[in-house]
Structure formats: structure tokens, C-alpha cells
Amino acid sequence: AQSVSQHNHHVILSEAASLELGCNYSYGGTVNLFWYVQYPGQHLQLLLKYFSGDPLVKGIKGFEAEFIKSKFSFNLRKPSVQWSDTAEYFCAVMPTGTASKLTFGTGTRLQVTL
């Protein structure tokens, strides 16, 4: 079975600082990778996804993530965070193929201060 590790549980940054949230997964086969975000009081929503091709994927609101297959990693980055990026971020993995299930990490709470 697959598993996901998110190393940072709580991150506090000042506005304009750069962000990198770590995500590592364990699974022996091919996977699809996702980052979800939950803003305060809102639904969980998709930030970006990787299926295949260019390992650097871009999502909404200036976020990007890089898939490094050799390291089983899919780290999330943003060059300059804004106060509105305050949210909880979840990395998730799903093996390719039918009847696969989405497995989430424990999440990273990002707090951006003014």
C-alpha cells in the first residue's frame, strides 16, 4: 500500500518569503501526484497535479511542484507567498490504474504573516 509523508506540520512565513513544502511518498509502481489546499472555512480543493511528462507542474495562484522520481518526492513551491496563502496543504498520491485510492499526507499548516 502507498503512503505519504509531509515533513513540515506547521510553517510560518512573512509575506514575500519563498515557500517549499516537502512531500515524499512510498509506492513501488507508477503514481499520480496531487497537492490539495484548504483555505480557512473552505472546501478542500485541487492546487495542482502530476500525471506524466514535464516533472515541473504549475498550478493555480503561482504554485508549482516538481516530481523527482529518484527521490519519490513531489515538493510544492511558491517564490513569494501572500497573506491569502494561509491555509492547510495536503499532498496526495494515487497509483495509476483503475480502482486505486487517493492517499493523503497529514498536511502542512501554512501561516503567512504581514
Added chain:
Amino acid sequence: EAGVAQSPRYKIIEKRQSVAFWCNPISGHATLYWYQQILGQGPKLLIQFQNNGVVDDSQLPKDRFSAERLKGVDSTLKIQPAKLEDSAVYLCASSLYGTGYNEQFFGPGTRLTVL
């Protein structure tokens, strides 16, 4: 496009009582999921439906949890009897199909507190 609807949003019950949650997925989505999210953890899949059939319920505690999606549209999740450790947010999600290439859209969740 209307999103995934869930009700109630909050529920407080005593242990050993029963409780039911309702979910209405996005119109046309064949696949429906129920997740349990305990405080400090990521969502964990409880059950996945494809239309009105169960695809995966391997993590559903079947001695106390049950779920149905009778007409392949909306779904209910029931807990009977509830335990303290069932306190969590129960999320419903839907997708067009159940493969890893289809985005899952999440509802607002139902926050359950068991006293």
C-alpha cells in the same frame, strides 16, 4: 456548476447513539467517496462507490459504519453505535470516474463530535 453538498454541517451526539450524514455529488459524477478526517491527519478513504456499486470499502469499520448510494446519485453514511474515536470531519467527494486521472471535488464536510 453546483458543488458537492453535504448535511448536516455539524453534529454533536453522545457515544452509543447513531448518526447519519447525507451527500449529494456533482451532477453527472459517477464516482462518490466518503472520507474520514481526524484532527491533525489527512483525509482517509472509507468507501468508494461507482454509480450504486461499492468499489472499495476496505477501510470502513463495518461493525458500526454503513453507507449506501441506492439510485447512484446521493448517498448516506451511518454510524451506529458511535464511539468517542469517531469524532472527525466526514468528507464527501465526487469525480466523473474513479480513475486517478479524474479530479475529486470535495464537499464542505460534516464535523462530528462524540461526547
